[in-house]
Amino acid sequence: MSGNNLNGECPVPYYQESLFDPDGGFLGGRLCQELGNVTCCLPCPQASWMYGEELQEQTRIASWVSVAVLPLCVFLLVSYAVLPAKRTHRHYLSICFTLGICCMQIAFIIPLGTKPDQCYNEITPRDMYSSVSCAFTGAMLLFGGWVVVVFSFIRTIAFHLQVCWEVILGPRFMWGAFICGLGVPVIGTSVMLALTGVSFRFGDVCHINIEKSLQDYWIPIIAFSGAALIMQFSTMGYCVHIYIKSLYDTASTTNSSNIPSYTASAVTLSARQAYRRVRKILKLQWRSNCLVLVILANVLIFAVIFIKTNSQTEMTPANVEKALPWLMCLVTSEGDASQCYDKARDFGPNKATLLTLLILLTLVGLWNFVLFARPSMFLGWWDLLFRPNDRAQFEFVSADARKKRSDASNYEMLSPFKNPEPYAEPYAEPYVRAPSPAYTARTMSPDLNNHYGRDARYVRPSMSFSGPRPPTSPGRDWDPASTFAPGNR
Incomplete structure (x- = not known):
């Protein structure tokens, strides 16, 4: 069927809908x-x-950025899978x-290889049921x-x-994070695909429908x-x-000595001690916190703009x-869209904003x-590739072996636990840490946390042959005749 026949009774460049397959x-x-x-x-x-024929090439910029970022x-x-944990500081979160970021990057890379046809016919775009590329790109991007x-x-x-509640995250939190972190996206994506679906709206990557x-x-x-x-900002406010x-904390117990107080409890920590604990947490997790803020800011901006785009383009x-001035401009210009771009900006989303x-998603x-x-990751790969026989790099060496013996305050202990602190990310290798007052107080006898003046109970060692005895009475309490000692003369 020729183009003129497809126009039917409609002016150029529009096509008559009744001349096309309704399905x-x-x-x-x-x-x-x-x-x-x-x-x-x-x-x-x-x-x-609305935006010109060059829009298709411009949207491929995001795909090529993904090609550079995915590796x-x-x-x-x-690195997380091959190198030891002390090199990567890996964590399940x-x-x-x-992995979630990789799914988004792959969604932008797939169209470079498939080069999908966005249109089912002259007036109908393809969706996830009529294009395999659309189904994969839309599902992976949203998942x-x-x-x-x-x-x-x-x-x-x-x-x-x-930070705020001093909770030690254990295996229960880890398995709960796996179940919620993967279960919610699977359920959410399935519901979205079943109720809404994805289709070609702009570019070669399918996006969610309206x-x-x-x-x-x-x-x-x-x-x-x-x-x-909200939770992130509340924690930072704390x-x-x-x-x-801590600036106004003048307690002598926190300034008089560098020796940790083993009688302090987590409840009675001073403001300065709490500040040192919080500072250590921030030092360990500032990278993840910065990335979370970047991700959430991008998601909120993307959601707001996309919702606004849906409201502007919905029929x-x-x-x-x-849109009537733009639609009439296409008629008067006989399909020359370049003469009507300025009128398209009055009701549609900005092309620069969409690009x-x-x-931003690919970055x-x-x-x-x-x-x-x-x-340390690059050092670990260097050792793995160029020094594979040097096993000393994976052995633990006490940190105080390199320190001067005169500096007794820098002596450190090897903890038998996996976590360097109750709030730190777990590592698979042994590590070196200094004893924390709050942590030490939890591991000692509960009697020491009640008050300071209570007498400690004596525990007899298993290999000791002595014990506490009451004081003996003055004078000689033994018989010289039963021994070889000479008697009194």
Whole structure:
């Protein structure tokens, strides 16, 4: 069928909807309007009529950025799997976080190889049922976004519990993080694909459709992101409070000696001791906190702009009225879209904003690499590749072996536990740490935490042959005749 026949009774460049198959493709993606007795539709892809033919090439910039960033994320995952933990400081939250970012990067890379056809016919875009590439790119992009947001929320919970409540995170929290961090994205993505679906809207990557997207995707994402931001800022506010309080702490017990007090408890810690504990937590976890803030800020901005885009492009009477000057411009220019770009800006989203959002999504992996790629990782790969027989690099050497013996205050102890502190990320290798007053108080007898003047109970050692005895009476209490000692003369 020729182009003139497809126009039917509609003016150029519009096509008459009744001349096309009523089934196939994403029918909700058609941009149609009734003109008299016929319904006329804008040719597919609609984004090219609004922003120009060069939009397709410009959206591929995000794909090529993903090609450069994905190897960095893969490098982190391989390092976590191959190198010892003392080189990578790996943690299950960081690993799952990186996996979610990889899903988002792969979603942008797939179209470079598949080169999908965005249109099912002249007026209908393809969706996940009519394009395999669309199904994979849309599902992986939205699933990766779910994983990143949920694990950001879990990390903020962990940070809040460690700093504000001094909770020791154990295996229960880890398995709960796995179940929630992976279960919620799987359920959320499945519900979104079943109720809303994805289709080609702009670029070669499929995005979520408009219908019910607010209820099954954007509101939950914003809820998790907003709760994570509130908890993160509340924790940082607590840290600022502890810091200010420590400035006015003049207790002599915290300034008189560098020796830790073994009679202090976690409840009776002074402000300065609490500040030292919080400062150590921030030193250990500042990288993850910075990345969480970057991720949540990007997600919230992306969600707000995308929701606004949906409200502007939805086929409502108000939006049709706003788009009428642009639609009439296409008729008067006989399909020359370049003469109507200025009128398209009056009702549609800004092209520069959409391109910026796509590039920001792909740069998340770069921030992940910058913050979590430690110099010790590169040293570990150097030792693994060029010094494979040097096993001394993986052996533990006490840190005080390199210190001067005269500096007795720097002596350190090897802890038998895995965690360097109750709030630190777990490591698989032994480590060196100094005893903490609060930690030592928890491991000692509970009697020492009640009061300071109570007598300690004597515990007889298993290999000792002596014990406490009452004082003997004055004078000689033995018979000289029973021994070889001479008697009195």
